[in-house]
Amino acid sequence: MAAGVRGEGRRAEILRAALEVIAERGYRSASLGAIAERVGLTQQGLLHYFPSKEALLVAVLEERDQWDAVPDSQWRIDLLASLVEYNAMRPGIIQTFSALLGESVTEDHPARDFFTRRYVTVRENMAAVLRAEYGDHLPGGLTPERAAPLMTAVMDGLQYQWLLAPESVDMPQAFRDFLSLLGGDGEGGEARPGGDAEARPGRRD
Template structure:
């Protein structure tokens, strides 16, 4: 797979677009296999041999591309997904309303990717063990999300009259809601409306949700 079109230097001379090597494509295939198996069975129940087999490689072949083994693959899977979310969720050019728009879009996207939702649900639960290789990753991830959402909710709360919810507490509640909804949705996808319940929660915080209630996404 190659990026499309040339990239041009400041001088105007064309620089060929970077192309993935055979090794790059193999690594992507291994990461894809790891993501699928982790989402189905969790991290602990999957071996590097399982991942290698799913990717059409030997155990030694997988180790050649990922010398750090299963731990390295786990972090690669998590980092790849975070790169996608960070581009839309943490854009510094967006205002508080735009950030909430992006959060709604992510929830809508998650409803179409049950495998990835299951991956995060399983791994975040497993990673509560301090010896889990993703423990620090998830602890830091939640710290970043709490700070991010507290800033957004605090900014919007400043626009409303009357008592205002504590932004830090509201951010914790928001994340707990999202995690809990995802687990319930995985168990009963035809019953749980993640987007709708998120909008309901924002309304309880005193946020004007009319901009989303008329938009099914």
């Protein structure tokens, strides 16, 4: 087996171990030593593959995005709601994501490039989902491109609130409530696909 192939296999093993340790212990307690021990390495040996804890955690998030990926043509609003429900079942990973996201706004943070690139892709995907659901204008008049940052902000902002007070914030239900608002349903029902944006006053291009 070539050294490169062995190296990739070892990296994948470390990422799996990191996910397990994060799920079991949370973001702060997922030490490099604990992860290294799980794969039979010293901490120094693990640093051969990932030069820092931040680099390893970013790789974990990239791996998570690959697992969560859905072909662009198959994304639907109901799948977004299902993804929020799924995230509520893995608090360790969401804690890692949220902690690194908050830290990444500082200059030269190792996660800054990852999150910058990720948000470009996420906003594009959100716009595509909204256009497939509502057409060129949502019931309230916004274009999918203008609504996409709001959708993204709600998804990530809810994660922070849920992590801080899971007993008070029902993240999946709150996201479904937001979808109802997007669909023009002020009574808290299900989001309505389509919607006559042309007939609504105050529509803006």
